[in-house]
Amino acid sequence: MSTALAPARTDERLTGVPGEPLDHRRYRRMRFIRRFEETLLQLFEEGALNGTTHACIGQEADAVAVTEHLTEGDHIFSNHRCHGHYLAHSGDALGLMAEIMGKEAGVCRGLGGSQHICAPGFKSNGVQGGIVPNAAGIALANQLSGNDAVSVVFIGDGTLGEGVVYETLNMASLWKLPLLVVCEDNRWAQSTPIAANMAGSFPGRFSAFGVPVRSVDSTDVAEISQAAGQEIAAVRAGEGPRVLLIHTYRLCHHSKSDDERPEQEIAERWLVEPLVVHGRRLSDSDRLRIDDEVETALGEVVATARALP
Ligand SMILES: Cc1ncc(C[n+]2csc(CCOP(=O)(O)OP(=O)(O)O)c2C)c(N)n1
Secondary structure, eight states: OOSOOOGGGOOHHHHOOTTOOHHHHHHHHHHHHHHHHHHHHHHHHTTOOOSOOOOOTTOHHHHHHHHTTOOTTOEEEEOSSOHHHHHHHHOOHHHHHHHHTTOTTSTTTTSSTTTOOEETTEEEOSSTTTTHHHHHHHHHHHHHHTOOOOEEEEEEGGGGGOHHHHHHHHHHHHTTOOEEEEEEEOSEETTEEGGGTOOSOHHHHHHTTTOOEEEEEOOOHHHHHHHHHHHHHHHHTTOOOEEEEEEOOOOSOSSSSOOOSOHHHHHHHHTTOHHHHHHTTSOHHHHHHHHHHHHHHHHHHHHHHHHOO
């Protein structure tokens, strides 16, 4: 996990109990993100929250795997679907819940909401692709400072339609910036399937700029972590920008209710979602114990956040 945690707002029942096996910790962290977002959707349904939100249900393994390889000084840049990235980075469940509730104690004093988080080592922005140049800018600053910090920017497949991504890739490649682009291909951009908006190939979009692409077609946190670790190590070693392309799936609607995807397609993906795939590595009793601990801790977070001014 990133070391840029805000200790007062994290809870080891959500982020990892000292000494527990890595498999348990990974399961706990994915379960935490899953239940946090399911709780959010429920709060929206109850009318307890305003605005909109985009959950990453089904994509939790990406956030957990990538952040395992980041450390103090590194920066994460995210997008409209940022909760999993932020929670994996910071563990700050209370700060994010309070933020989305519009409370003063929120990570951005309740002004940023679900999509616009500004915290130590973490920035997100709801404008598709808009934050990619910022990630390169911080990467350039780190390069000029002579440290080995990296910038990691998460984008979706649909964001490959944004020109600013290519302008950034061009300069990042020329300047050998310490930048990792993590492209989460969840097969759909809102209601548009990838086949309807992508000419050419995924890797071609990056190799045109001489940027190496590593593809992982998996929802297995261990497999994604192995790939992420190697890519981040190469970026940190000064080899220039790289892309980690993760083929995954979004199990929930695009935002709160919009979903035009075939039901059969979604049903099939529930069988291979990250908690199911990784959960098989744990005994039933360990899984249930962790589920209970996460549930209790999250219940406390929601109650505390609700009571905040
Ligand atoms: C510049 C811009 N255009 C349109 C939107 C509206 N919008 C928000 S998310 C989204 C789809 C994004 O798809 P993708 O990049 O694949 O990410 P995903 O939602 O699948 O995680 C759109 C069109 C936006 N936020 N910014």
